[in-house]
Amino acid sequence: MTLATSPVVEQKRSTTPLKFSWLETIQGDLEKLTQKIRSASFLEDQLLDAAVQMIIEGGGKRMRPAVTFLVGRATNASFENILSVAASVELLHTATLVHDDLVDNANERRGVPTLHQQIPLGITVLTGDFLFAQAAALAAEADNVRVVKVFADTLVSIVQGEILQAKTRWQVPSMDIYERRIYGKTAALFEAAALSGSILGDVEEDVIQASAAFGREIGLAFQIVDDALDFVSSTEKLGKPAGNDLRQGIITLPALKYMEAQEITPKEFIETIKQPELLEHVINEIRETGAARLAFDDARLYIQRAEKILYTAFQTPTPAVEHLVNLAYSAIDRDF
Numbered sequence: 277m278t279l280a281t282s283p284v285v286e287q288k289r290s291t292t293p294l295k296f297s298w299l300e301t302i303q304g305d306l307e308k309l310t311q312k313i314r315s316a317s318f319l320e321d322q323l324l325d326a327a328v329q330m331i332i333e334g335g336g337k338r339m340r341p342a343v344t345f346l347v348g349r350a351t352n353a354s355f356e357n358i359l360s361v362a363a364s365v366e367l368l369h370t371a372t373l374v375h376d377d378l379v380d381n382a383n384e385r386r387g388v389p390t391l392h393q394q395i396p397l398g399i400t401v402l403t404g405d406f407l408f409a410q411a412a413a414l415a416a417e418a419d420n421v422r423v424v425k426v427f428a429d430t431l432v433s434i435v436q437g438e439i440l441q442a443k444t445r446w447q448v449p450s451m452d453i454y455e456r457r458i459y460g461k462t463a464a465l466f467e468a469a470a471l472s473g474s475i476l477g478d479v480e481e482d483v484i485q486a487s488a489a490f491g492r493e494i495g496l497a498f499q500i501v502d503d504a505l506d507f508v509s510s511t512e513k514l515g516k517p518a519g520n521d522l523r524q525g526i527i528t529l530p531a532l533k534y535m536e537a538q539e540i541t542p543k544e545f546i547e548t549i550k551q552p553e554l555l556e557h558v559i560n561e562i563r564e565t566g567a568a569r570l571a572f573d574d575a576r577l578y579i580q581r582a583e584k585i586l587y588t589a590f591q592t593p594t595p596a597v598e599h600l601v602n603l604a605y606s607a608i609d610r611d612f
């Protein structure tokens with residue numbers, strides 16, 4: 277798996293010299309991670325196990341565990357503990373995807389049919405629960421109560437984010453609501469990935485807090501880019517249905533940018549997208565008028581903030597810190 281650089285965003289790349297390749301550095305760690313989550317994901321039911329393994333083997337960018345691995349290196353944490361927490365983070369993410377796809381009515385994930393397309397809805401929910409439980413067990417393996425608490429708090433935030441999104445379907449959210457949604461859905465887990473890595477490390481509280489803030493900023497940017505890619509990328513590239521957000525009545529930053537640029541009121545916008553033939557036209561317009569691009573620009577600001585936070589916290593940047601900055605930029609310079 278490699279992280280591609282979107283040709284469209286290439287010109288806007290940061291001037292930050294990307295001297296190191298984070299992916300190469302932690303390739304071995306990521307292989308150990310896949311083995312670990314694979315072995316923690318057996319329900320002892322042939323059909324279910326095959327379906328779950330398909331999602332796990334289907335890949336995924338492994339961005340969140342990559343954050344944990346690199347923060348672990350930057351803070352001199354024990355690898356065994358970091359591996360458990362990284363596996364926990366990725367499994368928690370996978371569990372949320374199983375439930376999210378059901379809620380979002382999505383038919384494809386990581387290039388394969390979603391679980392609820394293959395098995396009854398009730399069993400899909402229970403399989404997601406099983407993955408959550410296994411993720412909790414992995415978090416506990418690091419034998420650190422604070423990490424377990426981070427895990428529990430994060431799950432609360434994710435559920436709050438998803439519920440807030442469900443409650444604001446077919447509504448134009450304020451920027452405040454949008455930020456709360458993307459924090460809960462996505463940034464909380466990136467924050468936890470970085471925070472737990474540094475809790476397990478050998479650093480002072482101010483560095484732990486800075487790591488958390490770094491993860492949070494990356495997470496916000498990551499979800500904004502996900503929302504933009506929903507408009508500008510394709511189902512084939514994403515391995516999940518493109519254009520699905522607006523079809524599900526979920527109004528994200530590119531749509532907000534579009535309304536602002538075209539001076540469309542929330543009421544007009546909602547009335548328009550509720551008409552199926554006009555909805556497809558609006559999706560096209562958001563892509564064609566550059567509104568999705570404007571969202572990419574906003575995401576870059578979050579990453580620049582993340583970079584500053586990291587360099588302030590780690591006064592003498594080690595290769596691991598440089599890799600983290602590199603990783604932060606690849607959270608936005610992507611097309612899937």
Ligand code: IPE
Nearest residue numbers: 336337338339386462499502
């Ligand atoms: C998808 O996350 C869900 C979001 C929070 C946007 P990723 O884009 O990291 O999904 P995978 O793990 O690479 O499949």
Ligand code: IPE
Nearest residue numbers: 372373376380434461462502
């Ligand atoms: C996913 O957000 C957030 C969680 C899984 C909690 P999205 O709904 O935007 O993710 P995709 O686009 O389906 O991957």
Ligand code: MG
Nearest residue numbers: 376377380382
């Ligand atoms: Mg979804």
Ligand code: MG
Nearest residue numbers: 502503506521
């Ligand atoms: Mg999405």
